[in-house]
Amino acid sequence: MQFSPLVDDLVSALRCLPGIGPKSAQRLALHILQRNREGGMRLSSSLAKAIEGVGNCRLCRLLTDADICPVCASARRDRSLMCVVEHPADVAAIEQSGSYRGLYFVLMGHLSPLDGIGPDQIGIDLLVQRVREEQMSEVILATNATVEGEATAHYIVDQLRGLPTKVTRIAQGVPLGGELEFIDGGTLLHAFAGRRTLE
Ligand SMILES: [Zn+2]
Numbered sequence: 107m108q109f110s111p112l113v114d115d116l117v118s119a120l121r122c123l124p125g126i127g128p129k130s131a132q133r134l135a136l137h138i139l140q141r142n143r144e145g146g147m148r149l150s151s152s153l154a155k156a157i158e159g160v161g162n163c164r165l166c167r168l169l170t171d172a173d174i175c176p177v178c179a180s181a182r183r184d185r186s187l188m189c190v191v192e193h194p195a196d197v198a199a200i201e202q203s204g205s206y207r208g209l210y211f212v213l214m215g216h217l218s219p220l221d222g223i224g225p226d227q228i229g230i231d232l233l234v235q236r237v238r239e240e241q242m243s244e245v246i247l248a249t250n251a252t253v254e255g256e257a258t259a260h261y262i263v264d265q266l267r268g269l270p271t272k273v274t275r276i277a278q279g280v281p282l283g284g285e286l287e288f289i290d291g292g293t294l295l296h297a298f299a300g301r302r303t304l305e
Contacts, residue, residue: 113139165236167212167229169194177210184208186243190233190262192216192250195287200248203291205298208246211236216249216258225261234265244272246301250285263304274301 108114113135120131138146162168163175170176177183177197187208191197192215200206213228225231237245247262249255263273277300286294 162212162214166210167214167232168197168210182207185240187246188237188240188242188244189246189248190259191248191286192255192258193287196248199287199289199291200294200298203294205291205295206246208244213249213258216252216254217261218254225265228258230262230265233262234269237266237271238269242271244274246274246276246298247304248276248286248297252285259304273304275304276301 116135116138117128117131120126120134121128123131126134138149159171160169161171163170163178164173165178166175168175168177172179184207187206188211189200189206189208190211190213191200192213194212194214197210197212200210211229211233213233215223215228217223217225217228236242245262245266247259249259259275266273276297289297
């Protein structure tokens with residue numbers, strides 16, 4: 107049903123969220139307007155500020171408000187290790203598991219030629235440059251255990267060939283087709299401990 111142009115606009119705007127269909131969008135819009143306008147104002151201001159102010163770390167591409175993210179800026183991380191993941195949510199999952207103390211590189215996706223996502227879009231040049239410049243001793247590939255994640259890992263191995271850096275892949279206690287962010291901390295711990303060297 108249609109209420110008014112402003113309400114309809116809000117409903118259709120809410121549909122940009124994942125998993126929100128027309129009915130859920132309408133329920134959320136009506137909830138905000140009817141019961142929680144204050145919360146709605148806060149949401150709209152936080153959204154605007156975050157979209158305006160959050161960019162990608164210059165070194166690892168993690169989402170951050172600053173030029174360099176807190177992980178890259180920290181003096182307490184092992185700077186000889188880099189873990190390559192697809193998404194910022196993967197960094198959050200690994201940090202929560204406490205299984206890793208090195209640096210990260212966030213691809214912000216995976217290779218997907220059919221969608222026009224190639225090496226440039228996932229920052230491969232930046233990754234290789236950083237591994238070379240910081241003379242990292244190990245790069246741990248923690249892309250998802252999906253077809254795209256595996257293809258991306260293989261591509262990165264090829265790009266790092268010739269550098270004096272060990273390249274490893276986290277163990278597949280990660281279920282096939284599994285996305286890192288949904289894996290529990292204990293499994294992640296084993297996945298890191300059981301990582302193997304790639305040739
Ligand atoms: Zn960073």
